[in-house]
Amino acid sequence: MDLRQNIAGVQNRIAKAAVRSGRKPEDITLVAVSKTVDSEKVRQASLLGLTDFGENRPQALKAKIEVLPHLRWHLIGRLQTNKVKDVVGRACMIHSLDRWNLAEEINKRGQNLGKTIPVLLEVNIAGEEEKAGLKPIDVEVFLDAVSQLKYLQVLGLMTMAPLVDNPEQTRPVFRELYQLRKRFLNKDYENVNLLHLSMGMSQDYEVAIEEGATIVRVGTAIFSGDN
């Protein structure tokens, strides 16, 4: 498989899953997770039509943005407060807001830049201990609190499903994130507008779309086997 075929294959599957879930292919954003490849490979992928890329480490995000500033870059991995300054103002979206002091730090940096920073709340639906994310039961209080931070704009929820053999096993996790979001849609929060569900990776992005994902984060299925 080469990069062109990989991308076409993923886009085709995304389009079909979107239609199965009653939506249009363009309603789903494909974030190509480029953490295992270099900037040159990202450039090639962008020339093949990809616009959004994801990195899980702030340093790598910063380095790649310097080479390819015209692309949309998402920070999808754990963010330490001392790295916030490298990400805010550079990333188009931070998917991994999972604690209050991080929210405050992002807000502070946004204020310094005079910019509102788009974020997603990461929720640990599956309850795996080693995974980041808020407990579902804590999301409401957290949203109440972050809605007071003027330089944060909460645009949705994100989750990581457990690694499994059969993608069907992740379906309940995605369904639960969808239901969680639904509970807050009628609340009139300042600075909170839960438009997005970032869920689904190479193993399970089709299931995630069927369950309502608006953003999928796909690495291996795009970049592996391409040399």
Ligand SMILES: *Cc1c(COP(=O)(O)O)cnc(C)c1O
């Ligand atoms: C690496 C990573 C992905 C992509 O995983 P693949 O299995 O390679 O598609 C998605 N989300 C996060 C947070 C990741 O770290």
